[in-house]
Amino acid sequence: MKCKEFRDLISEFLDGEMVISIRDEFLIHLLSCEECKKEFSVYLKENIMLRKFLQDVDPPSGMLLSVINMITKGKINKEE
Numbered sequence: 280m281k282c283k284e285f286r287d288l289i290s291e292f293l294d295g296e297m298v299i300s301i302r303d304e305f306l307i308h309l310l311s312c313e314e315c316k317k318e319f320s321v322y323l324k325e326n327i328m329l330r331k332f333l334q335d336v337d338p339p340s341g342m343l344l345s346v347i348n349m350i351t352k353g354k355i356n357k358e359e
């Protein structure tokens with residue numbers, strides 16, 4: 280997945296409308312791309328509901344759990 284695709288998909292992810300197969304690719308890119316982590320963290324601040332969304336995912340994949348840990352430990356926002 281390219282950065283542009285990732286950014287186009289962020290709102291879809293936050294809306295919970297993303298299909299599982301794309302979600303995994305999305306999360307892989309999120310975990311591997313520093314630029315997109317920063318971009319994503321901006322959206323996170325504006326979408327507090329995402330926390331609830333992440334908690335409601337059933338079942339959470341290993342990749343998604345990594346993202347949840349990253350978010351709850353504040354690693355995404357380390358530069359601020």
Ligand SMILES: [Zn+2]
Pocket residue numbers: 281282285308312313314315
């Ligand atoms: Zn990227």
